[in-house]
Amino acid sequence: MQGHYNYAFDSITNTYNFATKNDILYRVAFVVDETFSAISGEEIPNIYQLIIEKATDELEPLDTKVSKTIEHIIERFFQKTENALIYVCSDEDEKAAIRHKFFDRWYQNSDYKDWIVKIDSIMKFNIRNEIQKLYTSFLFHKQNSNYEKLIQIYTQIENALNEEK
Numbered sequence: 001m002q003g004h005y006n007y008a009f010d011s012i013t014n015t016y017n018f019a020t021k022n023d024i025l026y027r028v029a030f031v032v033d034e035t036f037s038a039i040s041g042e043e044i045p046n047i048y049q050l051i052i053e054k055a056t057d058e059l060e061p062l063d064t065k066v067s068k069t070i071e072h073i074i075e076r077f078f079q080k081t082e083n084a085l086i087y088v089c090s091d092e093d094e095k096a097a098i099r100h101k102f103f104d105r106w107y108q109n110s111d112y113k114d115w116i117v118k119i120d121s122i123m124k125f126n127i128r129n130e131i132q133k134l135y136t137s138f139l140f141h142k143q144n145s146n147y148e149k150l151i152q153i154y155t156q157i158e159n160a161l162n163e164e165k
Contacts, residue, residue, distance in 0.1 A: 078141055
């Protein structure tokens with residue numbers, strides 16, 4: 001039996017789309033992220049932000065095939081060893097910490113640990129005199145030729161967010 005849902009790539013929206021057994025629609029996108037280039041002052045290619053969107057408003061009962069499907073899509077993404085992925089947990093509903101823990105548990109239970117490095121950072125920054133938190137994860141292939149440079153730049157993001165504008 002297949003462990004994930006069938007999905008299709010939509011070349012118009014540049015998203016992978018799939019529907020669950022409960023007719024809940026999900027979209028997964030890899031959006032070019034220029035943060036590393038902006039911080040380093042040089043062109044750092046193949047950095048993407050992972051966007052996972054539940055496009056249907058209905059409440060989704062626990063469905064393990066959803067995470068298996070997203071895992072399969074990400075596995076295909078990392079077939080190109082130079083690709084790197086930053087994941088920022090959305091906090092619009094104040095559940096970023098929960099999403100971050102879920103993402104970490106998913107990674108820890110995956111086979112990715114053998115060939116994909118994951119670094120986490122809870123980045124704090126000030127907006128209108130209020131401290132905000134970004135729960136982030138950064139994933140890249142162990143054979144990425146920019147391995148050391150990627151780590152160095154990722155650790156500078158929080159400082160860049162807090163620089164005087």
